Amino acid sequence: MKILSNLFIPVLVLTVIIYGVKKKVNVYDSFVNGAKESLPMAINMFTPLLAMIFGINIFTNSGLIDEVFQFLKPIFYLINIPLEILPVAVMRPLSGSFGLALLNDMFTVYGPDNYLSILASIIQGSSDTTLYIITLYFGTVGIKKIKYALWAGLLADLTAVILSLLIVPLFF
Amino acid sequence: MINKLWIFFIVSGSLFLIITGKADILNSQILTSGKTTLDLIMQIFPLLAIWLGIMNIAKESGLLDKLSKFISPLLSKLFPEIPKGHESLGLISSNIIANLFGLGNAATPFGLKAMEALQKINKDKETASRSMITFLVINTCGVTLVPTTIISLRMMHDSTDPTSIVVPCILVTFISLFIGLIIDRILARRYK
Numbered sequence: 001m002k003i004l005s006n007l008f009i010p011v012l013v014l015t016v017i018i019y020g021v022k023k024k025v026n027v028y029d030s031f032v033n034g035a036k037e038s039l040p041m042a043i044n045m046f047t048p049l050l051a052m053i054f055g056i057n058i059f060t061n062s063g064l065i066d067e068v069f070q071f072l073k074p075i076f077y078l079i080n081i082p083l084e085i086l087p088v089a090v091m092r093p094l095s096g097s098f099g100l101a102l103l104n105d106m107f108t109v110y111g112p113d114n115y116l117s118i119l120a121s122i123i124q125g126s127s128d129t130t131l132y133i134i135t136l137y138f139g140t141v142g143i144k145k146i147k148y149a150l151w152a153g154l155l156a157d158l159t160a161v162i163l164s165l166l167i168v169p170l171f172f
Numbered sequence: 173m174i175n176k177l178w179i180f181f182i183v184s185g186s187l188f189l190i191i192t193g194k195a196d197i198l199n200s201q202i203l204t205s206g207k208t209t210l211d212l213i214m215q216i217f218p219l220l221a222i223w224l225g226i227m228n229i230a231k232e233s234g235l236l237d238k239l240s241k242f243i244s245p246l247l248s249k250l251f252p253e254i255p256k257g258h259e260s261l262g263l264i265s266s267n268i269i270a271n272l273f274g275l276g277n278a279a280t281p282f283g284l285k286a287m288e289a290l291q292k293i294n295k296d297k298e299t300a301s302r303s304m305i306t307f308l309v310i311n312t313c314g315v316t317l318v319p320t321t322i323i324s325l326r327m328m329h330d331s332t333d334p335t336s337i338v339v340p341c342i343l344v345t346f347i348s349l350f351i352g353l354i355i356d357r358i359l360a361r362r363y364k
Contacts, residue, residue, distance in 0.1 A: 008273050008275065009275065009278070012226075016226055016233075016235060017226075017229060019230075019235050020229040020230075020232070020233040020235075022233075023233040023234060025229060025233045027229050030225075030229045030232045030233075031225035031226065031228060031229055034226070034227055034229065034231070035221040035224055037224050037228075038217060038220040038281075039217075041224075042213055042216070042217040045213065045284075046213055049209050049213065050205065050209040051178065052178070053205050053208050053212070054182075054201075054209075055177075055178045055182050055185075057201045057204075057208065058182055058186055058189075058202070059182070059184065059185035061185070062188045062194075062198075063188065063194070064184055064185060064188040093312075100325065103322070104325060107325065107326070107329040108329070112325075112326045112329040112331035112334075113331055113333070113336075118336070121319075121322050121326065122340050124319075124322055125314070125316075125321075125322045125337060125341040125345075126313075126314060126319075126341050126344035126345040126348060127313060127314045127348070128312050128313065128314030130312040131177075133311050134174070134308060134312075136280070136284075137283060137284065137287045137304075137308060137311070138300060138304075138308075140287065140288075141284075141290075141291040142291070142297065143291070143297075143299065143304065144299070145298055145300065146174060146300050146305075147305065148305065148360070149300055149304075149309075150173050150177075152305055152352065152355055153308060153309060153312040155352070156309055156348055156349070156351070156355060157312065159348040159351045159352060160313070160345070160348040163343075163344045163351075164340075164344050167343055170340075171336075172336075
């Protein structure tokens with residue numbers, strides 16, 4: 001798998017260039033012109049990302065969620081869901097770097113092969129930073145009304161958490 | 173929606189920090205967010221330039237069109253609004269393939285380009301189209317065969333079997349993608 005991943009990019013790039021030469025495209029000019037489009041894109045994505053990171057950083061660093069989790073603790077023990085994975089599950093759609101930091105903490109405390117760590121790894125690995133993706137993709141092309149996109153994304157994330165809780169015990 | 177969420181993040185976070193007497197954290201968060209964002213853009217921008225360059229060669233040589241035509245029958249069920257053989261289909265599949273192989277840095281430029289192509293055929297330029305949201309759901313599900321970041325984090329912590337998470341991860345990702353797409357369908361119908 002690793003060799004395949006390592007070869008994927010070089011093979012892809014070579015194929016595209018050789019195919020371009022065969023079709024008599026001026027590949028150098030074409031590359032330069034295509035790459036030029038990255039600058040307006042980068043500028044367009046800056047402000048929406050700034051706004052989102054601004055909000056999320058204040059929220060995630062406030063310690064408010066820790067309080068909420070403490071409050072929820074008894075309820076979660078009642079329905080037999082390990083509370084330790086809750087921060088990972090909740091933070092996953094909000095912030096990629098924060099989610100990874102939480103996972104890193106869990107690995108340090110419990111060790112990477114502990115059941116809780118594995119559960120958290122799989123929650124983290126089987127979903128993505130929904131809020132960041134919405135902001136990045138919609139912000140860059142100028143979409144203002146996102147309709148049901150956030151609900152669809154978050155419900156998919158919730159599905160991944162529930163599935164992890166169901167599937168991981170079958171493996172470990 | 174995003175607006176309300178943003179207000180909630182800032183107001184609740186700020187008030188909690190002030191009440192608990194940690195206004196210094198609030199200060200530093202307000203002042204460093206710009207730098208954090210710029211750092212992120214500086215990571216994305218160079219790769220964006222390279223992949224958009226490569227992608228443009230594929231577009232001008234007709235390779236992208238070929239891919240779009242080839243993938244059309246597969247993706248037309250998921251994206252009924254996109255005309256057959258439209259360039260966005262090729263870009264969407266490039267994004268999905270890059271994600272599958274764990275090439276996040278190539279997937280993002282392809283995804284942005286796909287979103288741009290979808291915006292071209294979008295009737296209302298300020299409102300997300302159905303195809304855009306379906307594409308977004310595919311991306312938020314984090315469809316991948318190799319969760320590279322997590323495997324390397326597990327290796328860093330000397331896991332006895334760092335790749336043991338791969339199979340359950342793939343299972344969870346694909347089932348949640350399938351359910352996510354069903355949810356997307358249901359919501360699309362409700363919001364018509």
